[in-house]
Amino acid sequence: MQQIQVCIVGGGCVGLAAALGLAKAGISVALLDSGDVPRPLGEQYQARVSAISLASQSLFAQLGVWDAILASRATPYQHMDVRDKDSSGRIAFSGQSLDLPELGHIIENEAIRFALYQALTREPNAKLHFNTRYQHIHQSDTDVLLTLEQGMPIMAKLLVAADGANSAIRRQFNLPISYWDYDHHAIVTTIKTTEPHAYTARQVFLPQGPLAFLPLADEHHHSIVWSTEPDHAKALMAMSDGDFAKAICAAIDAQCGLCEVVGERHVFPLTMRYAQQWLSGKVVLMGDAAHTIHPLAGLGMNLGLKDAALLIQLLRDNLSEFASHAVLREYERSRKLDAQKHIAMMQGLKTLFEGSHPLKKLIRGVGLSMVDKLGPIKDLFAKQAIEGK
Structure with a gap:
């Protein structure tokens, strides 16, 4: 024994x-x-990735594995860009404004x-x-x-x-x-864009749910997580790679140019x-x-x-x-x-950013714009996000 x-x-x-x-x-x-x-x-990017906060990075450093993780396609992101599709609301963070070399890292779980x-x-x-x-x-x-x-x-x-x-x-x-069902399914895959990601983690809130673009080691590759309503997820999964790439490009307003699907798509329910x-x-x-x-x-x-x-x-x-x-x-x-x-x-x-109710759209647009313009509050939001608190 x-x-x-x-x-x-x-x-x-x-x-x-x-x-x-x-x-x-x-x-x-x-x-x-x-x-x-x-x-x-292996050579192909894994579908499952995580946005690792500075607190998690500190733990990995204490465990003596951070250098090994960094050497395995860990990608720093120096900027965050969050937008609401239905309004003019937008908030952007940068590591430079917080005297940090990066805001976190995107790392394949494996x-x-x-x-x-x-x-x-x-x-x-x-x-x-x-x-x-x-x-x-x-x-x-x-x-x-x-x-x-x-x-x-x-x-x-x-x-x-x-x-x-x-x-x-x-x-x-x-x-x-x-437990409760979020009434969302998440689609994850890897895409390639014609324009570089500029080490920016992007997120767009759509009426059916958020779409995240996460930068990978190659400057033209991104891991995406598209959380959306089950029927919409089913329709997206039924598309050809070409049509799915067009849907992604339209959803994120072609911020990084045209998109190409280069990984297998996976979908799973969110609970x-x-x-x-x-x-x-x-x-x-x-x-x-x-x-x-x-x-x-x-x-x-x-x-x-x-x-x-x-x-x-x-x-x-x-x-x-x-x-x-x-x-x-x-x-x-x-x-x-x-x-x-x-x-x-x-x-x-999730409740605030889903749907197209006019009052919600107003709150989202005004709220994001106000936070983006108010330095101390914006810095507080950024620190909460990057430190995982």
């Missing part, structure tokens, strides 16, 4: 970051994932996973189990036992469920969850999830297992990494009462409050 301090189920970016931080703190950790080990990027995985393979306190499934989880007052489909069982002082939005561990321990309880004895939730949020502000990955950062800190700073109820309750209390705030903020933005 493997006896370790923390077992993490889920080898996504958040689970891997938590495992690496704990191992570096001298805490023994085992990570289980049913999928293959992370691989280096680049982050591979950098974290490579670092973990060098940590003596970490044991990695990919292509591994557990059969049963049994919890006592002091330990959690995982029996595996193959291999030795694992006994841990703490089990971290980082197993995604449809977390099986969350279901097993009957941790209640609130808000929020676990009302993140803790059951020695089992805690993290990342998408605890919360999912609309991608319109690019906060999903950053919220999960904030979960990981706090749990690392609390366990590292309280080794004498390792994984005590008081320590785990502090993690739950703090991260629940932050998730609640961001979920409410995203719902408010």
